[in-house]
Amino acid sequence: MGRKDISLKSYLRDTARYADLWNGGVFQGRQIVRAEELQEVTPVRSGKGRSGAVEKIGDIVMKQTYSGQRFAILSLENQDEVDYGIPVRIMLQEALEYDRQLRDIRSRNEKKNEEYRECRKSWEENGGGIPEKVYKDAGEFLYKIKKEDRLFPMATLVVYWGEEMWQGPKSLYEMMDFGDMTGEVGSELKSLIPEYPLHFLDLSSFGHLEYFKTELRPLLELYAKRNSKETLKECLEVNEAYWDMNNESWHVLSQLTGSKSLEKLARRKSRRNEEGEKMFRPLDDMISNAKAEGLAEGKAESIVDLLEEYGTVQDKLKKEIFKQRDLQILKEWLKLAVRVKNADEFARQMYQ
Numbered sequence: 587m588g589r590k591d592i593s594l595k596s597y598l599r600d601t602a603r604y605a606d607l608w609n610g611g612v613f614q615g616r617q618i619v620r621a622e623e624l625q626e627v628t629p630v631r632s633g634k635g636r637s638g639a640v641e642k643i644g645d646i647v648m649k650q651t652y653s654g655q656r657f658a659i660l661s662l663e664n665q666d667e668v669d670y671g672i673p674v675r676i677m678l679q680e681a682l683e684y685d686r687q688l689r690d691i692r693s694r695n696e697k698k699n700e701e702y703r704e705c706r707k708s709w710e711e712n713g714g715g716i717p718e719k720v721y722k723d724a725g726e727f728l729y730k731i732k733k734e735d736r737l738f739p740m741a742t743l744v745v746y747w748g749e750e751m752w753q754g755p756k757s758l759y760e761m762m763d764f765g766d767m768t769g770e771v772g773s774e775l776k777s778l779i780p781e782y783p784l785h786f787l788d789l790s791s792f793g794h795l796e797y798f799k800t801e802l803r804p805l806l807e808l809y810a811k812r813n814s815k816e817t818l819k820e821c822l823e824v825n826e827a828y829w830d831m832n833n834e835s836w837h838v839l840s841q842l843t844g845s846k847s848l849e850k851l852a853r854r855k856s857r858r859n860e861e862g863e864k865m866f867r868p869l870d871d872m873i874s875n876a877k878a879e880g881l882a883e884g885k886a887e888s889i890v891d892l893l894e895e896y897g898t899v900q901d902k903l904k905k906e907i908f909k910q911r912d913l914q915i916l917k918e919w920l921k922l923a924v925r926v927k928n929a930d931e932f933a934r935q936m937y938q
Contacts, residue, residue: 593841594664594747595645597834599626604648606800608660608743611787615797619660624648627659644679644742659683659740666747668754673761673782676742679899683740692730695720746788747842751814758782801835804828814844820924845895884918892923899929906936 598604608619629644645660646920657686670673705717721727746752755761759781761934766771795806809826811818822828831839839845886908893899910916919936926932 588668590747591645591664596839598646599664601626601648602800604646604660604662605801606798607662607745609789610795610799610802611745611792612785612796614794615799619650623650623652629661633725641721657738659738660740661740663742663744665744666749666887667811668748668750668752670754671761672744673755673758673784676784677758677782680740680742684737687737688731691735695730695732706793719824720829741785743785743787746786747788747809748790751790752786752788753870756784756786762764776801778937788865800833804831805835805839808839810841812845816927822924859890882911882916885913886910886929889916889923892920893926893929893932896928903929903933 598607602701603622604624605619605621609615609617616724625648627647627649629647647666648660649657650660651657659923661683663672665672665677691753702717702720711714721730726732733911756915758779773815789806789809795803795810804825806819808821811821818833843845889907890899890904893903907919919932922935923932
């Protein structure tokens with residue numbers, strides 16, 4: 587995803603948003619993942635195979651701790667293009683995490699076993715308490731994994747941000763060629779293979795954005811309307827909640843949509859925040875309060891920004907807009923800029 591991916595990963599590293607993404611996208615809004623229990627861990631998963639070292643790097647990986655002891659590993663993969671081999675890629679990344687845990691367990695057990703041998707040697711020489719053996723049988727000793735050792739579970743959420751409908755597989759089964767196996771034989775053979783379904787959030791078709799509780803909800807609602815500039819701007823005009831999003835959300839939305847207008851609005855909003863002014867107000871306030879928009883010049887700049895979404899704005903029209911100082915007229919022009927389809931239509935209607 588390039589530049590967009592960098593912004594998105596930085597944005598979703600916030601534990602409240604990360605938890606909200608899982609709770610809304612996987613658990614139907616139930617608060618299963620808790621932000622206060624999350625801690626980011628390395629996304630690098632590595633191991634050794636027959637052909638040498640294997641390393642996979644995920645997007646974001648967090649650890650959720652329960653009761654200060656047990657925890658789960660929650661991994662996130664952002665996609666804007668279809669990966670037709672993604673079930674195997676996710677399987678490998680999760681297998682490498684389990685392999686890492688096994689290596690850590692073996693290392694701890696070997697350290698304890700070394701301490702046991704030293705204690706046993708001291709006991710044989712000096713007497714005293716008999717140390718407890720680390721490994722209880724040959725299998726534990728051979729593989730360095732004890733019967734009571736346990737792995738921490740890992741799950742991966744794939745979030746698809748792409749323009750087109752996802753055409754790739756969502757499970758290992760969908761990648762398999764089971765041939766023409768039919769009847770009992772085919773069914774029994776198929777039952778030998780784990781299905782390995784993905785936890786998959788397709789933002790182009792997900793219909794329950796109300797599940798999200800943080801600023802992810804307005805961001806995703808606007809993102810869902812990215813292919814219709816008119817619909818997007820109508821939403822911005824009538825829904826005040828969208829304008830209350832913080833600077834970072836506006837910046838990420840502008841990156842995801844590639845909207846120059848939203849990018850300019852985000853930059854202006856950020857500047858005002860740094861100067862100590864109230865952050866981006868709802869559109870009604872933006873229209874009615876001249877100071878919030880930098881008086882007439884600020885309103886004129888907003889109008890030109892909106893018109894540039896449709897294409898080039900002629901210098902003559904820009905001059906006409908910027909020389910206007912009547913705030914009521916600029917207010918009407920701002921509304922008009924939201925409704926029209928291009929700058930020429932705006933020029934024809936601006937004095938009607």
